[in-house]
Amino acid sequence: MAIAANKEELAAQLKGRDFLELLDYTPEEIRYLLDLAIELKRKQKAGEVYQPLKGKTLGMIFEKSSTRTRVSFEVGMFQLGGHALFLSKNDIQMGRGEPIRDTAQVMSRYLDGMIIRTFGHRNVVELARNSTIPVINALSDQSHPCQVMADYQTALEKKGRLEGLKVAYIGDGNNMAHSLMIGAGKLGMHFASASPEGYDPDPEIVKLTKEIASETGSRIDILRDPREAIENADIVYTDVWASMGFEEEQKQREKAFANYQVNEALAKYAKSDYLFMHCLPAHRGEEVSEGVIDGPHSVIFDEAENRLHAQKAIMAAIM
Known part of the structure; x- marks a missing residue:
């Protein structure tokens, strides 16, 4: 497969995007992210400090329990220089019936990015549609892209x-x-x-x-x-x-x-x-x-x- 050589262009077109499912990404974009993952792994193993998200905060909405998803996102955000905030369904008003669109707009005023691990894929889509910050699908009933x-x-x-x-x-x-x-x-x-x-x-x-x-x-x-x-x-x-x-x-x-x-x-x-x-x-x-x-x-x-x-x-x- 021919992968676009211009990494700068690929990097620019990914900024601010949601990551909801792989259907939304081109083969070149997916391969760019895979290569970036391998490079970040190399840096981490070599003890190189890489903190492009210093000062940024990630909100993590969990309607389903998890081991790997929670730990990997929290540790990953820490290694990138940012802070991760765990939010279970019992911690936020969304778990008591607040519309997702309201949660999305409020969280967008506080955070730099969000992940959601939920049952219905429609929740992921609605959160992203009403947010002004990037949203990552950390698992839904339809897909598990991460x-x-x-x-x-x-x-x-x-x-x-x-x-x-x-x-x-x-x-x-x-x-x-x-x-x-x-x-x-x-x-x-x-x-x-x-x-x-x-x-x-x-x-x-x-x-x-x-x-x-x-x-x-x-x-x-x-x-x-x-x-x-x-x-x-x-x-x-x-x-x-x-x-x-x-x-x-x-x-x-x-x-x-x-x-x-x-x-x-x-x-x-x-x-x-x-x-x-x-x-x-x-x-x-x-x-x-x-x-x-x-x-x-x-x-x-x-x-x-x-x-x-x-x-x-x-x-x-x-x-």
Whole structure:
């Protein structure tokens, strides 16, 4: 893929932008952010101080609990020289019925940027629409773009390239499947998912991504058979069978996904040097076997670490 050489132009066009989903970003912009994440990681490992957000404040609205998202954003903002303010739904009036548009306008007077981790994607969109500061989607029911930036940063570091790699996603066609698929389409990667009937990715998102793929040389396959999806995969990805908010469906989903566990037998169909990825937290013995997630192909903790660096790149670029 040809990436625009003028980094100054890319940097200028990212300032002040929201980061809601990867559909909003060009392949060149996504690759710029990935390269920036790798550079910021290098600086941090080398002990170089880099504080472009000194004196700036990030508001973090959490309607869903989190480990990696909260810690990585707080630490990342600190390393960039700024301050992060944690706001749970019990801490702000939005949790008591204040309209999101009012919260957005008030917070815009106090802060330099906001993240939101929420259930409904419409909340992310409404917050951004009514804010005058950049808003970052830290997870919604539709997408999880920050996680995917960390995932593809990890793949780039491990494989040295992204274009032409095959990503196999086995499991629930949820927000992770959507963002992985969109990112793959944008970056010229091949994507194949396998889900049981009734749990496929959103057909509208699939349609949009296939249109993108036709321009980037990518291929998007939505399949039923996990062995067909995982065949010759460079990256094997899975997620919990019952995401947060679907706990009451746990038993039903265990039955539906019984043949969709990523285990040693299934992984044999992937390439011999495949990477195993998971956004965490994971349920060993359910969606993935211990032998795979704790085995030599697993890069789950590299992904988790890269949440810090990928999000720092996003914040530094747009704030």
